[in-house]
Amino acid sequence: MDHTDGVVLAAIRAHATAILPDLAPADIVPERTLAELGLNSVDRSEVVTNVMDDLDVLVPITEFRQAMPVAELVVLFERYR
Amino acid sequence: MKPPGARVVVTGLGALSPLGPDVPRLADALRAGRPAIAATGPGEPVPYRAALPDAAVGEALTAAALPPAATRRTSRPARAALAVAGQAWRAAGLHLRAPDPRRIAVVVAGNNLNGAQSAAAAARLAKDPMLVPPRLALQYQDTDQVATLSEAFGIRGEGLTVGGASASGNLALIHGARLVSWGVAEVCLVVGALAEPAPAELRSYLNLGAMVPTAGSGPGGPFDRSHRGFVHGPAAAAMVLESAESAAHRGAAARAELAGWAAGLDANSQPDPTVEGEAEVMARALADAGISAAEVDLIGAHGTGSPLGDRVEADAIARVFGAAGPWVNTVKGLAGHALTAAGTLSAVAVVLQLRGGFVHPTPWVRDPIDGAPRLVGDTAVTTPLRWALSNAFGFGGFNSSLVWRAAP
Numbered sequence: 246m247d248h249t250d251g252v253v254l255a256a257i258r259a260h261a262t263a264i265l266p267d268l269a270p271a272d273i274v275p276e277r278t279l280a281e282l283g284l285n286s287v288d289r290s291e292v293v294t295n296v297m298d299d300l301d302v303l304v305p306i307t308e309f310r311q312a313m314p315v316a317e318l319v320v321l322f323e324r325y326r
Numbered sequence: 327m328k329p330p331g332a333r334v335v336v337t338g339l340g341a342l343s344p345l346g347p348d349v350p351r352l353a354d355a356l357r358a359g360r361p362a363i364a365a366t367g368p369g370e371p372v373p374y375r376a377a378l379p380d381a382a383v384g385e386a387l388t389a390a391a392l393p394p395a396a397t398r399r400t401s402r403p404a405r406a407a408l409a410v411a412g413q414a415w416r417a418a419g420l421h422l423r424a425p426d427p428r429r430i431a432v433v434v435a436g437n438n439l440n441g442a443q444s445a446a447a448a449a450r451l452a453k454d455p456m457l458v459p460p461r462l463a464l465q466y467q468d469t470d471q472v473a474t475l476s477e478a479f480g481i482r483g484e485g486l487t488v489g490g491a492s493a494s495g496n497l498a499l500i501h502g503a504r505l506v507s508w509g510v511a512e513v514c515l516v517v518g519a520l521a522e523p524a525p526a527e528l529r530s531y532l533n534l535g536a537m538v539p540t541a542g543s544g545p546g547g548p549f550d551r552s553h554r555g556f557v558h559g560p561a562a563a564a565m566v567l568e569s570a571e572s573a574a575h576r577g578a579a580a581r582a583e584l585a586g587w588a589a590g591l592d593a594n595s596q597p598d599p600t601v602e603g604e605a606e607v608m609a610r611a612l613a614d615a616g617i618s619a620a621e622v623d624l625i626g627a628h629g630t631g632s633p634l635g636d637r638v639e640a641d642a643i644a645r646v647f648g649a650a651g652p653w654v655n656t657v658k659g660l661a662g663h664a665l666t667a668a669g670t671l672s673a674v675a676v677v678l679q680l681r682g683g684f685v686h687p688t689p690w691v692r693d694p695i696d697g698a699p700r701l702v703g704d705t706a707v708t709t710p711l712r713w714a715l716s717n718a719f720g721f722g723g724f725n726s727s728l729v730w731r732a733a734p
Contacts, residue, residue: 265398266398267395267398287460288399291459291460291461294450294460298450298453298457303454303456303457306456
């Protein structure tokens with residue numbers, strides 16, 4: 246699962262901390278879910294759309310499930326990159 | 327004359343502008359007459375700007391000493407509003423002692439504040455509708471600023487936006503003053519919100535002929551023959567208005583009194599202002615405060631640098647104040663035009679001058695227009711000030727004038 250170049254994780258971290266500035270990028274670890282880190286459903290949706298726009302990746306919305314750990318989000322984005 | 331009501335005083339000020347990220351630095355820049363207007367560069371929609379970088383918003387937030395969680399889920403304009411409101415809130419001592427939250431109101435000055443954000447979302451829409459940010463539904467609305475402020479400061483009284491184009495700042499102060507004067511609220515936080523127009527919206531002012539059109543001969547300046555239009559200078563500013571009784575009860579110092587006000591329309595939807603409309607609100611504001619024109623020491627003019635606007639305001643001032651009128655300056659010559667926040671920034675600048683006993687310079691003036699008002703010149707004038715006016719006028723015939731009395 247760790248064969249990625251880190252770009253997706255970096256984008257998730259950047260957008261999550263832009264929404265919750267009191268969160269540190271290092272808090273966003275692969276095994277946690279964004280909900281566990283304090284992001285509500287609108288926050289999570291905003292992170293996902295911002296990452297898609299940044300990386301020029303379109304992931305069908307049906308692919309996202311509740312309570313996906315950050316690592317699974319990274320894998321999902323990588324699949325469509 | 328206005329019906330008797332509570333006296334309205336200012337107990338807190340906040341400012342974030344190209345002249346600095348807080349009130350002390352705004353006061354320093356005003357006293358020094360330090361302009362923030364600079365040429366932009368190739369590819370920019372306009373040739374001159376007074377810039378407001380993200381770093382300044384960050385510094386303004388630091389000056390406001392808000393808890394880190396206060397800026398969660400906020401847009402840049404909302405963070406600017408939080409910064410200036412937080413500065414004013416602390417300056418008023420409301421973080422130590424505040425009235426019942428239901429007796430605190432919040433009025434946000436401005437309309438069409440978030441064009442830049444909507445334009446960015448439109449670009450995403452063109453790419454794929456899925457990419458439109460969901461929070462735009464909250465943030466494209468100007469009321470997002472009211473809601474964000476209410477949450478950050480626990481405000482539960484009346485809240486709304488007041489729009490009147492470039493007169494919005496004054497109209498919001500008038501609305502806030504009425505709420506306090508009528509006893510609807512003891513405290514009203516009035517925030518001139520940071521307006522971020524879309525690039526096309528900003529450029530439309532230039533194509534209309536209202537902005538300095540080319541780099542050419544420099545930015546020029548208000549009431550000088552070099553004027554060629556306004557220069558954009560995004561800013562936010564805030565004032566805590568409070569009944570004199572509430573301020574005394576809390577032990578908060580009154581920094582000035584908002585002693586009179588007037589607003590009116592020109593019955594004209596176009597951008598051209600009128601001497602009649604502007605003179606009328608200045609005269610009515612003086613009557614509202616119960617003073618004569620001769621008692622006024624300073625006018626913070628609307629003074630955008632538009633040749634027609636400057637001509638009309640100079641003539642309106644001459645009509646009300648005669649040939650030997652009070653000192654006149656305009657913060658726009660230094661900071662640029664903050665559009666809907668301009669009236670609030672100008673009001674903060676006027677109150678700082680009343681308190682500091684100085685009249686800020688007008689260093690851009692080299693060759694005043696015919697019949698120019700009494701402009702200050704290259705260096706600040708140090709003099710006790712008792713009464714001041716601040717004007718704000720907007721496209722579509724919005725006229726407004728406020729009368730400020732120095733605190734005793």
